[in-house]
Each structure stands twice: as structure tokens, then as C-alpha cells.
């Protein structure tokens with residue numbers, strides 16, 4: 001089985017070809033960082049326009065990389081939400097047009113399901129159920145992944161997502177955009193104990209997250225500390241909150257065989273190291289996909305397409321694009 005995957009829900013345009021035996025035959029990606037950098041965040045109108053320009057050439061390039069004709073794919077999977085609606089529509093409408101043109105089924109993929117199933121693309125031994133910490137620019141959730149289309153949300157953020165907190169902190173510290181990698185680089189040069197910062201919701205009974213207060217605390221301390229010490233102290237606080245909340249979820253989900261991390265923040269070494277330690281402490285396997293699969297990409301959408309197609313799940317061509325779509 002061979003699936004074409006399309007992704008365009010935020011600021012990456014991507015196309016990939018993935019088989020059911022986990023071969024990534026092609027995976028192409030066009031970022032838009034330079035276009036959004038002057039604004040310190042993703043501008044929806046600029047993003048949608050850039051997706052329109054990038055999508056078709058990327059698909060052509062991916063097919064060429066794989067040496068495959070569009071007619072040879074078994075189905076076309078496109079992100080149908082959640083995300084910036086203009087961008088989601090570009091990928092979904094393109095997917096519908098291609099599916100119609102070659103008479104193949106359409107699979108509308110929830111972007112979060114793409115992240116949730118992506119660890120099974122890189123790790124053939126990862127079986128359901130597993131506990132997933134999904135930490136990206138738009139989301140911060142703990143999900144019990146029980147099977148394809150079977151998810152139980154154990155926790156979410158009551159304000160900002162973890163990646164959003166990294167991005168906002170980077171802006172406050174003048175470190176540039178995207179903020180996550182910039183904060184991580186600065187943090188490596190600072191002292192994580194230099195600035196006393198809050199640990200929002202640490203110890204709370206429900207495993208929810210909160211990060212907005214952390215960003216404000218960094219802003220208040222900015223005059224008295226170096227950006228490096230602030231970045232290091234901020235990162236340490238985020239890691240401590242993630243670990244505390246994830247530990248609580250592990251207790252609430254004893255059936256989870258593995259602890260899995262996905263989403264852009266999973267690229268952070270301090271986050272990965274701390275989660276690996278937590279999993280070991282709880283006698284669970286720890287699975288973290290390679291970095292290119294953690295941040296937004298189309299291989300995870302194609303793989304979710306593989307899993308859904310194998311389960312007999314396809315979608316009608318009038319399927320709507322959804323800006324909000326809880327799993």
C-alpha cells in the first residue's frame with residue numbers, strides 16, 4: 001500500500017509518500033520561517049499564500065524522488081484540521097482534486113492524529129495502548145492512544161501550548177523566531193537556577209498544563225537577569241512542569257505500555273532526556289521519533305493515512321476543513 005500525504009495546517013508545506021511497510025519513499029518540506037520572522041509569529045494570510053505557491057511543486061518533487069506516478073498511489077491523505085483554516089484548505093482542496101483526478105480515495109487526517117501515530121512509523125514495535133505527550137506550538141496534551149481513531153485525552157493546557165510558551169519567551173528575550181531552538185541554544189549558556197520562576201499547576205490533582213504565567217514571570221525578571229540565565233531557568237521550569245504532569249498521567253493510565261513524545265517541543269534535548277528518565281523510573285519504554293518526524297511534516301500524515309486506510313476509513317470529497325477539531 002502506498003499513500004501520498006499532504007500537510008499545510010501551520011507554517012510548513014509538505015508532501016510525502018509512505019508505504020504500509022514503513023518505507024518513506026519521499027518526504028519534501030518547505031518552511032516559511034523567513035516570511036514570518038519579521039512579525040515574530042505565524043501570520044495566517046502569509047501562510048495560506050505560501051502554501052498555495054509551494055504545494056504543487058512539492059508534490060511533483062516528491063513523486064519524482066520516489067519515481068512514482070500519481071496514478072500509482074492507493075489513496076491521498078491530507079490534513080483536514082485543526083489549524084489555520086486558510087492553510088488547511090489549501091492542502092485539503094489539493095488532496096480532493098488529486099483524488100478526484102485519479103479516482104483514488106481521500107483520507108482527511110486530523111493533524112493531531114498524525115502526531116499521535118507518527119511514533120509507530122519510526123518504531124515497528126510500538127503497540128497500543130501508549131501514553132503520548134504531544135507538545136507543539138499549538139498543542140500541549142496527554143493522550144492515551146488506544147488504537148487508530150481511539151484516543152482518550154487525559155490532559156490539555158488551560159492557556160498556552162508549551163511551544164507557544166517557548167516562542168513567546170524568545171520574543172520577550174529578543175532571541176528571534178522560531179523561539180524553541182533559540183531558547184534552547186541560549187539556555188545552554190545560562191544557569192537554570194539563576195532566576196526563581198513559578199511551576200504552574202505542579203502537584204495539581206488533574207494532569208492539566210498552564211504556561212502563560214511562566215512567560216509573564218520571565219518578562220518581569222527580564223530587567224535583572226541575562227537572557228541566557230532567563231532562558232535556562234525558563235526551560236528548567238517547563239521541563240519540571242511537563243515531567244510532573246506526565247508522571248500524574250502515567251499513574252492514571254497503568255495500561256500504557258510506553259511513554260511517547262511527539263510535536264515540535266520533542267526536539268528539545270532537555271525535554272527528551274527528562275522524559276526518558278521518567279519512563280525508566282516508571283518501568284515504561286520511552287519512544288521519541290527522530291527529530292524530523294517530531295516537527296510538522298507530511299510523512300506523519302501519510303502514515304496516519306496508511307493506518308486509517310488499513311482500517312477501512314476513507315472520507316467523502318465534500319469533507320469540510322476544520323479549524324478546530326479535538327481528537
Ligand code: KG4
Pocket residue numbers: 010135136137138139162163164166167178179180181184263264265266267268269294295296
Ligand atoms: O509540531 P510543530 O512543528 O508545529 C505545531 O504543530 O505547532 O511545533 C513547533 C513548535 C514551535 O513552538 C517551536 O518553538 C517548538 O515547537 N520547538 C521547540 C524546539 N524546536 C521546536 N521548542 C523547544 N525546544 C526546541 N528545540
Ligand code: ZN
Pocket residue numbers: 111115136263264295296
Ligand atoms: Zn504539529
